[in-house]
Amino acid sequence: MSPTPLLMIEDDARLAAMVRDYLAPSGFAVQHAGTGAAGLAKLGASPQGAEQAPQLIVLDLMLPDMDGLDICRRIRSLPGATAHTPILMLTAKGDPMDRVIGLEIGADDYLAKPFEPRELLARVRALLRRHAQSSTSLSTDEGTGSGxxxxxxxxxxxxxxxxxxxxxxxxxxxxxxxxxxxxxxxxxxxxxxxxxxxxxxxxxxxxxxxxxxxxxxxxxxxxxxxxxxxxxxxxxxxxxxxxxxxxxxx
Structure with a gap:
């Protein structure tokens, strides 16, 4: 079974490597983008429906080139299924308003730094499960005509x-x-x-x-x-x- 592809947009390379290594045994393949521009480029290059297209995005709020909130807005405005990809936003522990704004503009969940890798894994699994349940329910209704x-x-x-x-x-x-x-x-x-x-x-x-x-x-x-x-x-x-x-x- 192929690993589930995730995209992590995070400028801390060591943190990204830690997340990649921790999630790998649980069946996830983490792509890393160190800047907002690189992350958006990866999403734009992902063929719709292709296996390597990320199934979830872990997005840091503070990036060197772009604001994470702006990146979230841009992702939600992308064409096709990419716009509906679940987004888990990483925020600083002392910035509750940033978390509120992140949820308001389209993030599905947030996780405050520093975080326990186990909690990250739980949130990733929860978001993917909810997204899969919604997609399966919709496709079943369309296929049977019994909505x-x-x-x-x-x-x-x-x-x-x-x-x-x-x-x-x-x-x-x-x-x-x-x-x-x-x-x-x-x-x-x-x-x-x-x-x-x-x-x-x-x-x-x-x-x-x-x-x-x-x-x-x-x-x-x-x-x-x-x-x-x-x-x-x-x-x-x-x-x-x-x-x-x-x-x-x-």
């Missing part, structure tokens, strides 16, 4: 087969993980869910249920679908418990 009917909540429409969200006909941009979170809540409208229940329903999460990144993702979802994200009417917070998707909307 799920869209979910309608007032002007909000969630198409689970096309994996699109619209409000009053306007497309809402969400990452794959954020879409899965929204569907998890919408399918259980009116039911209060804890963070643990949400993460278990989405699956593929091998990390602590108290990882606050889920709150950042919820904020991004609200920004996309709510008329006023600061006074949400669709996704409501239940203090000390979790979240609930309102049944009655606009």
């Amino acid at each position: 799920h009917p869209p979910l309608h909540f007032g002007s909000l429409t969630i198409d689970r087969d096309a994996r699109t969200v619209t409000v009053q006909g306007r497309s809402c941009e969400l990452t794959s993980y954020q879409f899965d979170l929204l569907v998890t809540l919408a399918e259980r409208a009116g039911r209060v869910l804890t963070r643990e229940q949400i993460m278990e329903a989405v699956r593929g999460r091998e990390l602590e249920a108290f990882d606050r990144s889920i709150d950042v993702h919820m904020g991004r979802i609200r920004a996309a679908i709510e008329a006023d994200p600061k006074a949400p009417k669709r996704i409501l917070t239940v203090r000390g418990v979790g979240y609930v998707f309102a049944r009655q909307q606009d």
Whole structure:
């Protein structure tokens, strides 16, 4: 079985070598790009559908030539399947706002430096599993013609087969993980869910249920679908418990 190709855009060559050596026994082949420009060049040169095209990108926020946030934006604007490649962003431990911004512009997860290689491996596996589950579900529905009917909540429409969200006909941009979170809540409208229940329903999460990144993702979802994200009417917070998707909307 061929190793799963990953791309690590990181200017610390020793760290990249450590990650490559640690992930190799687990079935991953890590390509390394020392600059943002080199990383984007590798992605642009990757043939669509080819085995060597990276299945996940580990992206450092601080690079010598480009800002990691800008690179993330550029990746999400690339044509074809590359734009949907899962992105794990590496951030400095003291910069929580950078993590928030990274998730808002399209990163699927973040990991603060310094990190334990074991945690990196867990996050990589979780992201790849979620991405594979989403792709398999969509291709199965297309092949059998037996998809799920869209979910309608007032002007909000969630198409689970096309994996699109619209409000009053306007497309809402969400990452794959954020879409899965929204569907998890919408399918259980009116039911209060804890963070643990949400993460278990989405699956593929091998990390602590108290990882606050889920709150950042919820904020991004609200920004996309709510008329006023600061006074949400669709996704409501239940203090000390979790979240609930309102049944009655606009």
